[in-house]
Amino acid sequence: MPSPDVSPAAHLIAASGGRVTRTRIAVLEILQDSPRSLNHDDIAAQLAADGMPHDRVTLYRTLDWLVEQGLAHRVIGPDRARRFKAGGETRSQHAHFHCDRCGHVLCLESIRPEEQFTLPAGFEPDRAELVFHGTCADCGRQRGAKA
Amino acid sequence: MPSPDVSPAAHLIAASGGRVTRTRIAVLEILQDSPRSLNHDDIAAQLAADGMPHDRVTLYRTLDWLVEQGLAHRVIGPDRARRFKAGGETRSQHAHFHCDRCGHVLCLESIRPEEQFTLPAGFEPDRAELVFHGTCADCGRQRGAKA
DNA sequence: CGGCTAATGCTACAATGTTGCATTAGCCAA
DNA sequence: TTGGCTAATGCAACATTGTAGCATTAGCCG
Numbered sequence: 001m002p003s004p005d006v007s008p009a010a011h012l013i014a015a016s017g018g019r020v021t022r023t024r025i026a027v028l029e030i031l032q033d034s035p036r037s038l039n040h041d042d043i044a045a046q047l048a049a050d051g052m053p054h055d056r057v058t059l060y061r062t063l064d065w066l067v068e069q070g071l072a073h074r075v076i077g078p079d080r081a082r083r084f085k086a087g088g089e090t091r092s093q094h095a096h097f098h099c100d101r102c103g104h105v106l107c108l109e110s111i112r113p114e115e116q117f118t119l120p121a122g123f124e125p126d127r128a129e130l131v132f133h134g135t136c137a138d139c140g141r142q143r144g145a146k147a
Numbered sequence: 148m149p150s151p152d153v154s155p156a157a158h159l160i161a162a163s164g165g166r167v168t169r170t171r172i173a174v175l176e177i178l179q180d181s182p183r184s185l186n187h188d189d190i191a192a193q194l195a196a197d198g199m200p201h202d203r204v205t206l207y208r209t210l211d212w213l214v215e216q217g218l219a220h221r222v223i224g225p226d227r228a229r230r231f232k233a234g235g236e237t238r239s240q241h242a243h244f245h246c247d248r249c250g251h252v253l254c255l256e257s258i259r260p261e262e263q264f265t266l267p268a269g270f271e272p273d274r275a276e277l278v279f280h281g282t283c284a285d286c287g288r289q290r291g292a293k294a
Numbered sequence: 295c296g297g298c299t300a301a302t303g304c305t306a307c308a309a310t311g312t313t314g315c316a317t318t319a320g321c322c323a324a
Numbered sequence: 325t326t327g328g329c330t331a332a333t334g335c336a337a338c339a340t341t342g343t344a345g346c347a348t349t350a351g352c353c354g
Contacts, residue, residue, distance in 0.1 A: 018331080019319085019321070019330095020320075020321090021320070021332065021333085023332085040311090054333090055334045056311095056334095057312080057313090057334070058332080058334065061312095061332080062332090062333095065332095076227055080223055080228070080229075080309095080310080080341080080342090081227070081309085081310065082227075095264075097270060097272070100273075108266065108270075111264055111266070113260070117242075117258055117277075117279075119244070119255065122284025122287050123244060123255075123279070123281065123282070123287070124282040124287055125244070125279040125280065125281035126247075126280060126282075127280050127281070128278065128279045128280070129276070129277070129279075130260060130264075130275065130278075131277075132274075132276075133272060133273060133274050133275070133276070134270065134272035134273040135270070135273075136269070136270060137270055138269075140271055165301090166301065166351050166352070167352090168300090168301065168302085168350080168351070171301090186341095187341080187342090201302090202302065202303045203341095203342095204302085204303070204305095204343080204344095205301080207342065207343080208301080208302085209301090209302095212301095227310080227311090227341080228341065229341085229342090296353105296354095297352105297354095298351105298353090298354105299350100299352095300349105300351075300352095301348105302348080302349065302350085303346105303347095304345105305344100305346095306343100306344085308343070308344095309340100309341085309342080309343095310339100310340085310341080310342100311340080312338080312339070312340095313337085313338075314337090315334105315335090316333105316335090317333080317335095318331105318332080319331090319333085320329105320331075321328105321329090321330095322327105322329090323326100323327095323328095323329105324325100324326085324327085324328105
């Protein structure tokens with residue numbers, strides 16, 4: 001019997017019916033530890049920093065799998081690169097904020113576009129993506145001293 | 148002296164201070180004639196159908212130039228490919244609708260996300276992107292007969 | 295018409311993501 | 325614990341979308 005000190009990430013992965021591998025655990029933990037969404041480079045760099053050798057393709061497939069299992073979700077950035085974040089929040093219709101200064105993408109859980117709009121007749125939306133661009137709270141605080 | 152039957156597209160291009168070339172006129176007219184946004188393939192196919200030989204890179208540069216001049220605007224699709232549409236509407240903050248059936252992207256001029264939301268303290272948005280996903284009016288009409 | 299140079303077209307390259315296949319390693323049962 | 329099945333990995337090659345450099349073509353203007 002395994003000791004109970006396996007990470008929550010490992011539990012989630014096991015509960016999804018997939019095999020619990022080093023890569024999946026490491027990637028999911030990286031996503032869970034980050035307050036913002038990460039792209040492939042971010043994650044690859046973190047894996048490297050953790051001394052985890054890995055393959056580019058495996059990372060793509062691992063992330064796809066996590067999204068498929070609802071353990072992570074994807075945001076498509078303005079640089080047309082995908083960013084990932086832990087939690088299967090895709091279907092909970094919250095907005096995102098992309099900061100033009102630091103480049104980070106943050107979730108705005110309180111804002112839900114679906115509830116706010118009435119579309120023209122005939123349109124049947126089943127989800128909505130709302131992304132704000134501008135200066136985030138962190139960068140805004142620094143601005144007084146800087147600009 | 149040129150006859151007055153030059154296209155409106157040619158006038159717009161001339162007014163922007165750039166040279167009036169076959170490619171620019173053709174691309175701008177294609178965008179103007181389309182009710183939906185087009186990606187590079189769409190435009191290249193249309194140019195080919197019009198018997199206009201052209202280069203892939205030139206098309207990219209032509210589109211960039213049109214956007215720069217405010218004669219067209221860009222939408223970034225979920226397939227992380229750029230789509231273009233005539234008119235410099237980028238800064239008028241309207242929403243878009245991506246149809247999951249036909250793949251087309253339409254503008255919803257009546258919906259302006261900026262006016263609807265209050266962000267958490269500290270966030271300073273200067274623009275917003277709102278994209279709905281679902282079934283568009285056209286595909287919805289066909290659905291009764293189909294599904 | 296002639297010349298200046300913006301625009302084009304070609305080739306090569308960059309970034310992001312995908313496919314195929316041989317090898318490794320999780321998981322389960324004996 | 326061990327052995328075997330097969331999911332997951334790692335590698336190489338490829339696909340798509342977009343850029344950069346540079347020689348050539350063709351708008352524009354005098």
